[in-house]
Amino acid sequence: MEAFAELLDALTYTRSRNGKLALIAAYLQRTPDPDRGWALAGLTNSLDFPAVKSAVIRQLVVERVDPVLFALSRDYVGDTAETVSLLWPAPALPGTPPTVAEAVALLSAMTRATVYGALPALLDRLDANGRYALLKLATGAMRNGVSTRLAKIAFAQAFDVPVTDVEGYWHGQHPPYAALFDWATGRAPPPHSAGAPQFRPFMLAHPIGDTPVDLDLYAVEWKWDGIRAQIVHGDETRIYSRSGDDISHSFPELLGALDTPVVLDGELLVRGAFQGGEEGGAASFNALQQRLNRKTVSRRMLEESSAFVRLFDLLLIGDEDLRPLPWHARRARLEQFITGLDSARFDLSAIVPATSIEALAAIRDQARDQAIEGVMLKRRDSPYLAGRPMGLWYKWKRDPLLVDCVLMYAQRGNGRRSSYYSDFTFGCWDGDPDAGAELLPVGKSYSGFTDAELKWLDHHVRTHTVNRFGPVRETDRSLVLEIAFDSIHASKRHKSGLAMRFPRIHRIRADKLPREADRIETLRALVAAEA
Template identity: 70%
Template sequence: MERFAGLLDALVYTRSRNAKLKLVADYLRDTRDPDRGWALAALTEALDFPAVKPSTVRALLMERVDPVLFQLSREYVGDTAETASLLWPDPPAFGTPPTVAEAVDTLTHMTRLNAMVELAGLLDRLDAAGRFALLKMATGAMRIGISARLAKLAFAQAFAVSIDDVEEYWHGQMPPYRALFAWAADGAAPPVAEHVPHFRPFMLAQPFDGMEITMAEFAAEWKWDGIRVQIVHVASEVGGETRLYSRSGDDISKAFPEIVNAMRLPCVLDGELMVRGNHQGGAEGGAASFNALQQRLGRKTVSARMLADYPAFVRLYDMLSNGADDLRPLRWEQRRLALESLVPRLDPARFDISELIPVATLAELAAFRERARDDEIEGVMLKRRDSAYLAGRRAGLWYKWKRDPLLVDCVLMYAQRGSGKRSSFYSDFTFGCWTDDPDRGGELLPVGKAYFGFSDEELKWLDSYVRRHTVNRFGPVRETDRSLVLEIAFDSVHVSKRHKSGVAMRFPRIHRIRTDKPANEADLIATLRSMIRDAPL
């Protein structure tokens, strides 16, 4: 556990991406199984210990230190694991530190009844750095600047193997990834999961920046406003198994059983998950707004009422395999023909195909793109006709040309500190719009929250502003005076019964800090409402 703790400590204080890669690669190369496999799973947040929650850590600590001291320290530090690791009283004598594998085994077998005692026993065997590592692993909230993609790149770097191969073999393997390490480190045969409906890495698009291209070499299609998914069915003697994966490779099958149950053909398909449009912002039988889809996202189980009110379907983009035949090396045109042949055999209530846009020039496509917002579409896609299906973003093959964002001027209302490397800065900002002209009694109501869109220098400026303009405190939240205007960019806005303002933005981010504009000139909620597609007059 000491080496893993040392790795986390180094990663927290390392800003350079290449330096982080080297730290993780060195650890994976120099650490034995199964510790390195469990550490890799922890870094990629692939571990789950249901008995240990942040509330468990807080309750445990308040038994050993003054609760007021803990609350003040947590507010100052901004991270529960770090606060607990520093405040935890050192035992009279430390026991033998657990290995990563031993810690994982203990955490796995904890129950809600014994978690407090078992977790305390582990913490008493570790110093402050070890306690921090244990608690980060136990609660699954690393936030140390290591994404799953970065961890895979470090794995490839550690053992001098192709990142494409790592992406291909990673999925279908379970921690502590012994077969994966045996292949990369010891030259064993690649791990296989041919009888398991495993995830294949998505091919991604680069942003289109207006470069000159010839439409004869590219196909154009809509970029739909749902979530990218992959549906995989593997046949077997007992009927086979189907799984639905998100873009990050998470299995979301239980949340969308109607999709899983409708697929009975052995294949791997790439598409956009949406719900049918009998809702605000969606045409009858077509795709509803993203706001409707959000009613289904993040649910481990789904009720019959939810299935009926928000029926899901997949608009298909591509075909990666047909039974045992891997189609990814084929040209896009060939895969498209295979997909078009398959779609008539699928349930039309659950699957359809993303239609191509019939254009001959880029200027014609630009005109179609201008219509995107009216049709609840994110923009358009450009796909090179001879492109194979390759993992990740490959230059010159696929482009996404998103619609321009909407803009609105809002007033900063509240701020909260971030987590991880942002734990010392106020970086989460809540902003509002006026219910009416402020000179006629209008009040501000929150309409959104953003924590990105600004540079490091702007973050420092905003943090300083919050500290100088705080007028009230609510635990970790700071209320500011109503003086700073922020120009907010967002993709769309929808009716929301959950918010007092009655509206909710999609993907809000801070576009500009408007120190030049007085707060009473910020926009009204009515302005936001007017941007809702099919908004009532």
């Protein structure tokens, strides 16, 4: 456990992507099985210990230290695991530190009845760094900049194997990934069984930027605002997200829709009110979001937000791998294949007609359908290559919407931002501010600003606080922020009745008076315009 704790500590203070890769690769090389497999699962948030919850951890620590001290320390540090690891009283006779595998076994065995005795006993066997690592492992809240993709690249780097093979073989394996490590170290053949739904790495696009593009060489499709999905049918059907996560359980209505061995690439959407035009029928991302990460889906949700996939590529069919073929050949095969599919579950992403970049820019700017966020440009002769190859696919997102809001609340961030107020809630006026209208929260953002702007905002929050609610500070409504967002939708979950998609701070408008900020009616008009 000590080596894993050292790894987490080093990852926290390493900002370089290559630095993180080197740290993880070195750990995987020198750590024996099964510890390295369990550590890899922890880094990718692939472990779940139902009895070990944040509320349990907080209750245990306030039984041992002054509750006010813990609350103040947690507010200052900004991370529960770090606060508990530092405040936890050292035992009179510390025990032998567990291995990662032993810690996982003990955490897995804990129940709601035994956790209050078993977890303290385990924490007492560790020093502060070890307690921090254990609590992060138990709660799955690593927040150290390590994504599943980064972990896979580090694995490939550690054992000098292709990352595309790692991504393909990863799925269907379970922690501690013994078969995966046996293959990577040359002790066994690849961990893949015939007929199993195997994930294939996605082909991704570059932002177009100022790249000159000859439209005679490229086909144009809409960039749909759903989630990229790969549908694989072998002995059974599996649905994978862009990161390779298995999301099949969230969309059960799609699992019986295929009967041919096939791998399809498309955008997963849910049905909504007809939007107009031949591409109608897709609801906003806000509607899709209600379906994500659910272990069970209600009958009502299946009826009101039925899922379907808008297809744009065919990777494999039967034993034939179509990925080496040019895009136009794969497209022709897809158009033929889709005629045999259930139209309620699958449809085809249409080609967007454009004769010039200028004409395409006009089409893109006018596309404010709730399920469209821009256009994709794909070379007609491009094979399907894993990763983000240069010059083949481009994405051209529509310009963001902008609105002026007033800063209302702030909360400290996590990790390297734990000392700064970096999570900002902002609102718009529900009527005329000069006539006493109130501000209603319309969004929350923790991105879009530079490090220098973060320091400025943190200072503003600290010097303009009028109230405190635990870790949250209420400000005096004196600062206007220009907020950029991709789209806005009606929402019953928020007091304002609105939900922004990807809000971020575009500019700090210290030059504007708060009463000059936008009103709720302006945002509602945007909802109506997008619908």
